Amino acid sequence: MNDGPSTTCASCHGWTFAGQQPGYDHIHAVPSLPDDSRDTDTHHVIHGYAVGFSNTEGDGLPQTWIFFEDLEPAIVFGRAGRMSVRDISGYGVYTAAREVRFDPAESDDEITTLFVSGRPLDRRPGENEIFARWARGVQLKSAYYEPPQLGH
Ligand SMILES: [Zn+2]
Secondary structure (H helix, E strand, O other), X not given: OOOOOOOOOHHHOOOOOOOOOOOOOEEEEOOOOOOOOOOEOOEEEEEEEEEEEEOOOOOOXXXXXXXEOOHHHHHHHHHHHHOOOOOOOEEEEXXXXXXXXXXXXXXXXXXXXXXXXXXXXXXXXXXXXXXXXXXXXXXXOOOOEXXXXXXX
């Protein structure tokens, strides 16, 4: 259905940052991410990074997750969002995986799950190096981020 995480799944409940978000059938906090090395026609996993943000002050934005394949745009997105004057009061960047699978026992549609894991990666020492890598990897004529080659 993809109109928000399952209301019947225990793993979608009971953690602070679960939220409800269109586009994901499940959002799970997990100790380790699912394997991304065994793609099949009905099961596809991409590893990356998820930025979670919200506005906990008043009735602001609910907890929302944005998935990136690369760390650099995730770190920049989180930091820039937090610079919003009013709309975002907190954020975190985590290792994550985006899984799309087809399981006729659960749904007639594809099932999309975001897995979030580990300690926050944002606001660590050396983050300025990540900002610099992001700037070098921006492609001005496309939406793609191209990680700079090491040593350049
Ligand atoms: Zn779930």
